[in-house]
Amino acid sequence: MAQRRKWPRFIAELGRGLLMLMVALCSAAGCGRAESPRRTESIMVLAAASLADAMGEVGAAFEADNPGVNVRFSFAGSNQLRMQLENGSPGDVFASADRRQMLAAQASGVVQPATIRTFAGNSLAIIVSRTNRAGVSRLTDLARPGVRIVVAADAVPAGSYTRRMLERAGGLAEFGPGFVRAFEANTVSREENVAAVVTKVVLDEADAGLAYLSDASGSRAADLIVLPLPPALEERAEYVAAVTARAGNPSRAQRFVEFLASDRASAILIRRGFAAPETGAP
Amino acid sequence: MSRPGRSLLPALLAMPLLLLLVVPVAMLVARATPDALLGELRNRETLSAIRVSLLTSTVALAVIIVLGTPLAYWLSRSRGRFAAIAGTLTDLPIVLPPSVAGVALLLTLGRAGPVGGWLDSAGVRIAFTPAAVVIAQVFVAAPYFIRAARAGFESIGAELRESAVIDGASAWELARLVLVPMTARSLGAGAAMSWSRAIGEFGATIIFAGNLSGVTQTMPMAVYLGFENGLERALVLSTVLIGLSLVLLITVRLLGWRAAAPAS
Structure with missing residues (x-):
């Protein structure tokens, strides 16, 4: 008999508990604030x-x-x-x-x-961590063997600007296909968004990344060196x-x-x- | 004497969650047409994601078995406070969000971290390599194997071990002739569980290992990042992942996962 009673009782208790939880959440979130003069x-x-x-x-x-x-x-x-x-x-x-x-x-x-x-x-820019252990000071440095570059994935705006910049660089005598190949070979990760690119560089896990000029004024500017791209390759966002x-x-x-x-x-x-x-x- | 009220109510209450767990997976599989499957399976990026996933998770599993078995055995035998704390800590990755695991690994094994910095100066690079993928997988998946193996070892009575030793068995013989055969099912179930967790690992990997097709991009990562480019690839890889996971879960079932219940 006691067994048979258990279920309805359990449901009643559960219902009461849920109701109390809702009341508590509601008052915390401010439901039904009829009192407040202006609704936000x-x-x-x-x-x-x-x-x-x-x-x-x-x-x-x-x-x-x-x-x-x-x-x-x-x-x-x-x-x-x-x-x-x-x-x-x-x-x-x-x-x-x-x-x-x-x-x-x-x-x-x-x-x-x-x-x-x-x-x-905005403009696509090279970002380098403060320690700059790879000694990056201009775009061509990114093609040096062993430099670890992070970029944004192709679908991400910063990634698509990077792709466009590389395509143009491939056609310029100053850079050429060799530069593009070396850059690609040095690319160690294509991140899910540009903030992740900045993080990897700030943490010094990557030597350089492709992000934006605005990163020079952002919250993590103190940990970054932001280098503009050469005028011929400027990529406006x-x-x-x-x-x-x-x-x-x-x-x-x-x-x-x-x-x-x-x-x-x-x-x-x-x-x-x-x-x-x-x-x-x- | 049948009591419909008693048997029906739990079944009814079971439905909403059961549907929530089953329907989305079924929808995903239903969306993947055989044509799309075959087409995508010829795509180079899809194939390399499958290859990277299978390779890294297999290596991770090997590491987990080789290093996890002695750890589980030690945990099952030790009664000290240190072992109790260690036992709890080995369970931690199960409840830790993978993103936390990823940040922790990056801060330790990244080249700016204490261990990673030392390795880096020795010329060993971990972050952004398949090794980082393996380490992330080991970190999140090992606890499942350790739990199962530990429970298996604990189920072997002390008398049995002692009598084997009295009969003149060496430590190696004890392990080979008594412990491993008697716990094979637990070890197998734990290994299958760990493997499926390793294949599914995503959060820690993307933070610690980054994402590069053919190098570190695993199937879950390709699903996540490929979603916006083409739903097709995400669907195909998801279907492959679901298939693999089901095979592994059925394996776990057949081997009797109950053995892996928390050790009491």
């Missing part, structure tokens, strides 16, 4: 990993202008973010580190094409943002995209080592 609205921004250092400040400036709006970020490789959006991940704004990922997002219908704005620029197709409140998301393209956000980004968006770009 939030904007979820999916942003390229290279923006991680600068976006906090941009978000704070936007919040200051728009009381009651809370900007949250999720940083990853732009290709990963695009893929997350395509698989139904929530997000109101997509900020990509290249146009290619934005076009792919547009092709799969996860962003609103009319809202696409270019809001910043273009940051593009758009409102997603499933944005909870498209007009609010649109406001954030417009803010990104504003002079105010631009000033913050430039202070953080980014370039102004190229004039003439949409």
